[in-house]
Amino acid sequence: MPNPMPNLATDFSFGLFNVDSLAPHGVCLLWRPELIWLHLVSDALTGLAYWSIPIVLLVVAIRRRDLVLPWAIELFALFILACGATHFLSIWTLWHPDYGVQGAVKAITALVSVVTAIALWPMLPRVLALPSSAALAAANAALSAEIAERQDAERRLAGFFEHLSDALFVVREDAGGFLFETVNPSFCRLFGTSREAIEGREPARLLEDAAAAELLAAFAGCLASGMARDWDSTVATASGTRHWHTVLVPLPATEGEPRRLLGSLRDVTAVRRLQADLVEAARRATIGAMCAGVAHEMSQPVNIISLWADRARGTMDAAADRPRKAIGVILGQTRRLGALLERMRELSRETPGEAGTFDAAVAAGAAVEVARRAWALDRVEISYEATGPVPVHGRAAQFEQALLNLLENAKDAVLRRRRSEPEAPAQIQVTLQAGPQPGQVTLAVQDSGGGVPAALGSRILEPFVTSKDPGEGTGLGLPIAAGILRDMGGRLGWLNRGAGAVFQVALPLATPPEERPA
Template sequence: MEGLLAAFSNGSYAPHGYCLLWQPGLVWTHVIADAVIALAYFSIPIVLVTLIRRRELAFGWVFWCFAIFILACGCTHLMAIWTLWQPVYGLEAAVKVVTAVASIATAAVLWPLLPKAIALPSPHKLAAANAELAAIVAERDAVLKELREQIAQREDIEAALLQSQKLEAVGQLTGGIAHDFNNLLQAVAGNLELIARKPDDADRVVRWSASALDAVERGRIVTGQLLAFSSKQRLDVSSVRLAELIGGMRGLVERAVAPLSTLKVEPIDPSWNVETDPLQLELAVLNLAFNARDAMPEGGTLTISAELRSGVVAPDLPAGDYVALTVADTGTGMPPEVAKRAVEPFFTTKGVGRGTGIGLSMAFGVARQSGGVLTIDSEIGKGTAITLFLPLAATEPVREVQDDAAHDMRADLSGCRIALVDDDDQVRATLADMLRTAGAEVEEAPDGNAGVALVKARRPNLLIVDFVMPGMSGADVARLVREEDPTLPVIVVTGYAESERLDSIAGPQVSVLRKPFETHQLLRCVADMLGR
């Protein structure tokens, strides 16, 4: 061992250049070759280290082993240059020992990794996998597109079903509505006949005309409710005063259960406001009334009540404050298996042609979209109680501020030239008289084409046109005349229900006045449009 150590430390050796006979060509060839190899060896570890630090590789630690091994190999070539002039063969041997250890360690860790490296996917397999992934993504996108289309189609179907249910509700009310309108017409006709017989009796004429106007107002309320039911609208949740809503639709519910059953409405706290869509809640209550009527073929009592509940009021609802609106009947009741399926769309136990099976599901949907839930409590022979849990609103309902002085308004339309277009002779004559009493100059036209020609010829200050007319509609007339004169104010009068078509013609110089209206409403609208 001492001899071996002495051999490493003994400095009496001749330099390697001596073996080359100090031939410059051979010496510098060795120097340049070893230097180039050493530089290459030193650059390779730099590349490997940079790659390891920039990328997350599966076998990164193996690259570190390669870097150390290659760095050691570069050092052996530097020692080869150094020993050309200095016989430090012991140091050169030590560098080679380090290189040998690094090579053995690298080989020892590399061979076990060979199966794993072979198992790595080839570029061809990666390309195939990428293509397969792209196909999956494309298929997913196609499925998502189809899903969106199905959702849109479902929304259209739901809207159509809701519209169908509204029309069915209107249809079921037809008998009661006809009865009420006959009474209203009788009141109007009777009072007008009395006025015609005694036109000089001023006191009685005032009383009779007030009675006739009151009948017209009651008719307007009924038609307004029917138009609201038949209109196409989405759920618009807002704060609603429940007592006013139930009180306002009491007449409709009474007609829904008439003539065999009676309606009882328990007092509802007027301070209770709920988050819901008022029109949809009215329709839901009306549908529940229809179901109750059918469940009481021999007659009975329909009771509407409400109470405030707090905390966890139902399993599917978070804790909070809710108003429980209950519609209860004294009818036949439902067995448990029917009650479990009662809110399913199209599920009905009624005979063919007697029900669609979407009334209760629609009420359930209204409660759900309002942030509440619907529960059913029913017992055979004792009746059914449907409860709508609606969130208590934190804000007060927005009220429309009405100007009471409007009824006493005396509009002065002197000097105003107004074009009036309406296909109904009686309505047109009445509107013309209303306007002329305020001093306006009125030019009349019986249809859309004549109205457009009238506007072009007379250049009025304002156009009043009926919305629904045969041939050219009021919307067409308004569009044509405003193409020539965009500043011309237009008032569209209508009793039409579909709000979307009316909204399409709205604008800063276009106003919509819904029939029936009173003289002060027409004159106020005209004055506002003319800036008077």
């Protein structure tokens, strides 16, 4: 039979790995122990060192995936691993002539080396671009300084937030609404509560439903527009009606975080009251000037009518009874008109003399005593209570006049109620006690007359506005009292309480001379 075709690949591999005719390297070294050990120890240490390096590189590559091209580190580790294998095979071939295996490992090492070199050369510019340790140290120092500066700014901002007199708050958008995230102490003082009771809560926990709805709508509108907003609002609180000026500013949004608003709340009640007082003062001045002019123009005709009526009555025959009664009516009405004109003059009249310090408790007691004697037959009970001496600044006579006007208004109210309810009590209580703020005293006149009608509530302190029947009152008593008390630094107010009304004013206490600034 003919011989089969020779297989070159099989023959090559068989010849490559055939060790029958080969001798180990130890023969070349004549099996001299010192040479054998020199090569063995050297190759062993080199191989172990080579194989330890890839372990470190692989751990770094696995744990630091953020490094520049981690696959290059893995390829470099494979190259070093192959190099270590060649050294261990050098030890093996000292006793075993497996030079084919050694050559194959070297070939693999060569291939990995070429691939690694090709991969590493393009990386050279990027590696050189990495900052040096000195540059990293400088960058770290700059970053540390920036962090310290930012922390200092945050501390200052926190101090500004905590100690600002305006009520500051931060609200965040929550599912279905908004929550107060943080507030400053001024905000807590404004609502008279603690941070724990506010932070993490909705606005409805602090405000009435209408005010809370208005605030939530403003929050949503500010976030939708991305623009700052400010507005004034009037809110009813436990301490009374307050006027607030609110400012909202959207805070920079952070991805993944809820949107937030920074707000400022300022109580402008005192400013609004001052503005109202200025408007009222201007209106009173206008009305006073007008009343003074009308009183001046009308006083002369009234005096002439009264004079000629009195003369006419003196010339009449005593038997002319009806004409004399008619003249008497005319004289009575002219006297009444003269009294009205005198009250009108009081709206614009400057009281002579300088104001001074007097005891309001004594002056109020004197006015109450006068009213008691004058209305004794009307069976009106007047009680008076004062807490010791009350020094105030003003004119004692004017203060008594203002209190008498308030008492007369209360007396008319209780008598008017008695006409419709004969068994109704006719009581007036005057109190002089400590005010709502330190350094103040509150004067209050409370009656059992049925209260101020709702239709006149907003205008009851205006001139010529009265709840009395036509012909019974001029509507000037309360405005005159309000003007006198306003000149003393107070503001007359009223509210219906129980079966009647309470008119009260908070007056500043006079500063003792030794406490006044030099």
